[in-house]
Amino acid sequence: MLVNYLYFCPFNTGMDQVTARGKLKLRMACGVFFFISGFGYSSWASRIPSIQQQLHLNERQLGAVLFALPIGLMVTIPITAKMLKHFSSRSIMLVGAITFNLLLCLPGFTAYVWQLVVLLFFFGSARNIFNLSVNAQAVSIQGFYDRSIMVTFHGIWSMAGFAGAAVGYLMVSFNVAPSYHLLFVGISMIIITLIFYPHAYYEKPVNKINRSVFTLPDKHLIKFSLICFASMACENTMYDWSGIYFQKVLHASKSAATAAFVIYMVSMTIGRFTGDKLVASAGIKKVLSFSGILILAGLLFSVLLPHNYTVYIGYAMVGMGVSCVVPLVFSMAGKSQSMNSGQALAAISTVGYLGFLIIPPAVGFIAQAAGLRWAFGIVAGFGALIIVMVSKLKPQTEAEVVQ
Numbered sequence: 369m370l371v372n373y374l375y376f377c378p379f380n381t382g383m384d385q386v387t388a389r390g391k392l393k394l395r396m397a398c399g400v401f402f403f404i405s406g407f408g409y410s411s412w413a414s415r416i417p418s419i420q421q422q423l424h425l426n427e428r429q430l431g432a433v434l435f436a437l438p439i440g441l442m443v444t445i446p447i448t449a450k451m452l453k454h455f456s457s458r459s460i461m462l463v464g465a466i467t468f469n470l471l472l473c474l475p476g477f478t479a480y481v482w483q484l485v486v487l488l489f490f491f492g493s494a495r496n497i498f499n500l501s502v503n504a505q506a507v508s509i510q511g512f513y514d515r516s517i518m519v520t521f522h523g524i525w526s527m528a529g530f531a532g533a534a535v536g537y538l539m540v541s542f543n544v545a546p547s548y549h550l551l552f553v554g555i556s557m558i559i560i561t562l563i564f565y566p567h568a569y570y571e572k573p574v575n576k577i578n579r580s581v582f583t584l585p586d587k588h589l590i591k592f593s594l595i596c597f598a599s600m601a602c603e604n605t606m607y608d609w610s611g612i613y614f615q616k617v618l619h620a621s622k623s624a625a626t627a628a629f630v631i632y633m634v635s636m637t638i639g640r641f642t643g644d645k646l647v648a649s650a651g652i653k654k655v656l657s658f659s660g661i662l663i664l665a666g667l668l669f670s671v672l673l674p675h676n677y678t679v680y681i682g683y684a685m686v687g688m689g690v691s692c693v694v695p696l697v698f699s700m701a702g703k704s705q706s707m708n709s710g711q712a713l714a715a716i717s718t719v720g721y722l723g724f725l726i727i728p729p730a731v732g733f734i735a736q737a738a739g740l741r742w743a744f745g746i747v748a749g750f751g752a753l754i755i756v757m758v759s760k761l762k763p764q765t766e767a768e769v770v771q
Contacts, residue, residue, distance in 0.1 A: 391512045397567040398509055399524045401502045404465060404557045406528030408472050409495065411553045414536020415546040419475055422546070423484065436485045438725045440492030445721070448500045449714030457504035458568045464498030465561040473554035476547030496717075503698050503713055508571050510699055516647035518699040519692050523640030530637070589715055592701045595656065595757045596720030598750035599693035601727035602663050605747050606632055606686060608728040609740070617674055617740050624676060628683050635684040639691025652696050656758040662689030664751030671745045693754065694720070723750075 420430050451460050471491045478484040506521045532553075539549040610632055614625035646655050666685030669678060701712045727747065734743040 391509070393567060394509050394512075394569045395517065397564050398502070398505050398569070399521060400560065400564045401461060401465065401505070401568070402521045402524040403528040404469070404560060405495075405498055405502060406525035407532040408469055408553060408557050410529040410532030411536055411550060412472055412475065412491075414533050414540070415476065415550060418540065418546045419478070419484070422476075423478065423481055425481070429481070433481060433485055433488065436488040437492035437495075438721070440489035441496040442718075442721055442725060444493040444496040445500070445714050445718050448497050451497070452501065452504055452714065456570050456572065457501045457508065458565075458570045460497060461501035461505055461568060462561070462565050464494060464496075464501050465565075466558055467494040468498045469554040469557040469561065471554075472557070473551045476545060476550050500713055500717060505569055506695075507699060507713070508569055516644040516652070516696070516699065518695040519640050519643030519647070522691075522695040523637060523643070526633070526637040526640055530633070589701055589712060591757045591760055592697045593716045593719035595754050596694055596697050596716050597723035598753040598757070599659075599663075599690050599697075599723070600720045601723030601750050602667070602686065602747060603690045603694075604724045604728050605731055605744075606683070606690070609731055609735075609743075610683060613670070613740050613744065614676075614679065616735075618676060618679065620676055628680060631680050632683040632687040635687030636691045639688040640695070643692035643695070646692070647696065652700060653758060653761055655692055656696060656761075657755055659689045659691075659693050660751045660754030660758060662686065662751070663754065664689075664748050667744055667748035667751065671741050671748065674741065689751065 416430075416434075425433065448460070468491070471487060471494055474487055475484065475491075478487060506518055510516070510518050535553075536549070539546075606629075611622075611625035611629050614620045614628050615622070618624075620628075643655065650658075662685045666682040666687075666689060668682075669685065670682035673679070673682075697716065698713055701716050727750075731740075731743045731747060734746060
């Protein structure tokens, strides 16, 4: 039904030609690509324990192997920026989506550790190309609307993550090998990509300033970069350490730790599906400030009141806090006059993903030296950083371009 609805969307539609019905079709097509990204990535994540057993890896070895993925992601950011400078995000998104899902088919077939390391490096690279191009698409489609729609796209990613994890759980329950599971998901996502690609938005790339391939944020974007860094640091810390915090600090059961992570993910998903309405009523700057307050308060709540139900509440606050930050920052930075939207997103991501990459391992070192409560207390400071950086944004930034 969705395919039929989108079928009549004009091919290579320009912004000046898009009708109200056409805008909705483009928005729906973009949402499908966010779903492809979230479903594919969570499918891979759901089979990590199976692949760990398959290759006989201990936790230390697995951690070293998984590090190849974010390295591939970081290395490819400047290359993606260069690509988005010369080609439409629509074309880059096609390349990224197909490559991402082709590589998704392969982890279950690896027989040696080195094969998995090489595969994950390129998987991270493909994920970056796909991620930045689909966000550039979303920023372009946001330009059709006088209200925020960016957060909802990321909500679709979170919803797809739940769906992929649920399918992964079923595959594990029925003892389906990761090779067959991921092969089926990868091929299915490629088919969906080819069906919906013709309906994606085509825009001519605009190279506003000739920049080096190694794109870093300029002075106009540095505040956005720091906000993104702080949010990604908190988000990935929760991914990696929220369950361990329950087990090590609260001495809770694995089921309680799993429930805590589910609460965090559910609150983040709810935040993303309600974020655009909050922006419409309160404005981007207030939403970002409140997000920083929720992150700060939620982590401190978890540290100062270390009991199951109080930490559940704290995790829910953090989930709501991180839900809107990155999509809203991408939306605002995508209006930069000094870079095109793809370059601006790549520049901010260069700094933002450092938080995703560096801070969670640092939490481990701090926890080893002083304990996880101290580590979480320090991470709470990133919520304060968001509050400070948002306070320095000009009020008109929400509605106008970055000058």
